[in-house]
Amino acid sequence: MVDCDRCERHFPHSRAFEQHKKDSDCHNECEDCNKDFTSPHGLKEHLVQSPRHSYCQYCKEHFDDDDELQAHFEDDHAYCRDCRRVFTDTNGLDQHYRQSEEHNYCAKCRKDFSTPRGLNEHLTQSSRHSYCQYCEEDFDDDDELSKHTDDEHAYCHKCERTFIDEDALAQHFRDSETHNYN
Numbered sequence: 190m191v192d193c194d195r196c197e198r199h200f201p202h203s204r205a206f207e208q209h210k211k212d213s214d215c216h217n218e219c220e221d222c223n224k225d226f227t228s229p230h231g232l233k234e235h236l237v238q239s240p241r242h243s244y245c246q247y248c249k250e251h252f253d254d255d256d257e258l259q260a261h262f263e264d265d266h267a268y269c270r271d272c273r274r275v276f277t278d279t280n281g282l283d284q285h286y287r288q289s290e291e292h293n294y295c296a297k298c299r300k301d302f303s304t305p306r307g308l309n310e311h312l313t314q315s316s317r318h319s320y321c322q323y324c325e326e327d328f329d330d331d332d333e334l335s336k337h338t339d340d341e342h343a344y345c346h347k348c349e350r351t352f353i354d355e356d357a358l359a360q361h362f363r364d365s366e367t368h369n370y371n
């Protein structure tokens with residue numbers, strides 16, 4: 190006789206007991222680890238968290254190692270490599286990029302930069318953007334931006350540089366080698 194303590198049932202031989210464990214929802218075995226979980230959820234948590242497993246909970250599929258799992262995430266799911274997080278679709282990932290402090294993301298170009306500086310340079314230099322770095326605002330086109338610059342800021346036409354206000358521009362005239370104010 191074999192007893193199943195968990196289910197308080199008895200089996201005539203171990204084969205019947207093994208069959209019971211396969212059939213019952215109370216038994217969720219990880220054969221690799223020789224562990225038996227009381228719920229499918231417990232087993233899932235184990236498969237996802239244990240370093241012994243490279244398991245995709247979305248596809249319910251096992252992979253040989255974490256590299257293969259990561260490659261699978263990147264190919265078949267919306268995956269953030271930096272945060273090691275998987276999202277249900279690219280919209281979820283896109284939202285994560287926008288919201289997370291970890292990222293410096295240009296939503297328009299769908300590009301992620303490693304530093305805030307990198308993003309700032311991209312926004313100021315890319316022809317896809319009409320970006321005011323003082324207001325941290327992206328305008329529809331360069332006309333909108335120059336209108337904004339004229340209204341709010343000061344522009345040096347000789348150097349093609351924008352300054353935050355007239356004072357900064359005046360300071361620039363005094364400091365710059367390009368302008369000889371003597």
Ligand SMILES: [Zn+2]
Nearest residue numbers: 193195196213
């Ligand atoms: Zn049982």
Ligand SMILES: [Zn+2]
Nearest residue numbers: 219221222239
């Ligand atoms: Zn296991």
Ligand SMILES: [Zn+2]
Nearest residue numbers: 245247248265
């Ligand atoms: Zn998957």
Ligand SMILES: [Zn+2]
Nearest residue numbers: 269271272289
């Ligand atoms: Zn991330």
Ligand SMILES: [Zn+2]
Nearest residue numbers: 295297298315
């Ligand atoms: Zn961009």
Ligand SMILES: [Zn+2]
Nearest residue numbers: 321323324341
């Ligand atoms: Zn501005």
Ligand SMILES: [Zn+2]
Nearest residue numbers: 345347348365
């Ligand atoms: Zn100048």
